[in-house]
């Protein structure tokens with residue numbers, strides 16, 4: 001039976017354990033140029049030293065106006081590649097594999113003078129009203145994703161994660177609440193995401209997995225649920241997604257329909273449902289920072305990998321400590337052996 005420290009192999013991605021650091025924005029670009037800084041280097045390399053098997057670099061945007069804030073990472077220019085390559089190389093040196101989340105914030109781009117979206121519907125009453133992209137601009141946006149993926153591959157990553165969750169641009173296209181278009185990208189709500197997936201795949205080596213993060217459930221009034229997300233995830237799978245990373249929410253202000261859970265493992269049932277319906281590997285995330293609970297998610301075959309976000313912000317050596325608690329073998333850096 002597999003456990004948190006069982007190796008994982010899928011296509012060319014070989015992980016020493018099943019512990020993932022999920023993408024977490026650091027809002028730490030200093031010059032507003034989208035280039036990773038020493039903070040990013042230290043932040044990611046420390047988690048590699050701390051034993052995480054797979055590190056997914058935070059939301060990295062395909063366009064300056066696709067950033068949540070002007071302090072976010074970008075991959076719209078070749079000049080942004082070397083700083084990321086330095087991070088990837090060092091993480092590899094310490095035994096972690098690296099993915100990167102490629103994204104556009106759409107109407108949630110707070111610092112964009114006029115954010116863009118599928119339709120001119122603001123996130124809430126305090127947000128800027130976005131401008132609806134023309135059909136031509138949607139096609140150009142797909143190209144921006146393709147080029148960012150190409151640059152990520154040039155930076156040496158082991159996998160690509162497309163951000164289709166949390167109410168950002170791709171999510172805005174596949175949610176009926178935010179896509180009121182009458183062109184081909186409104187008639188088929190998954191066309192934008194599918195075009196991006198196919199464009200990304202054209203740049204990726206055949207054996208490199210394409211991961212997609214989705215919100216499997218919306219929390220606003222009238223939002224979609226797991227039944228609908230299984231259907232759109234199937235479309236994305238047909239377009240080329242190899243693995244899903246299952247989150248929820250982010251589409252708008254929380255309505256009376258329901259609030260996100262705040263209990264341990266609250267999104268695991270969603271990950272299990274997608275895994276069982278699509279027969280794909282999935283990453284579970286959300287309040288899984290108790291190693292015993294995280295281990296049970298793998299042992300019970302609810303998910304293939306477990307991501308620990310805030311737990312790793314608190315403790316960069318989360319994985320090494322989990323091995324101690326679970327009494328599993330893992331390689332501790334020789335400099336730190338005395339601590340374990």
Ligand SMILES: Cc1cc2nc3c(=O)[nH]c(=O)nc-3n(C[C@H](O)[C@H](O)[C@H](O)COP(=O)(O)O)c2cc1C
Pocket residue numbers: 022023024025026058059101163165166213247285286287288289307308309310311
């Ligand atoms: C500071 C912070 C930044 C985040 N940034 C991102 C991001 O860039 N992309 C994303 O998909 N999720 C982001 N998230 C969500 C996390 O990846 C994760 O899904 C969430 O924190 C739940 O997992 P946890 O309970 O283990 O923290 C962020 C979360 C935090 C706390």
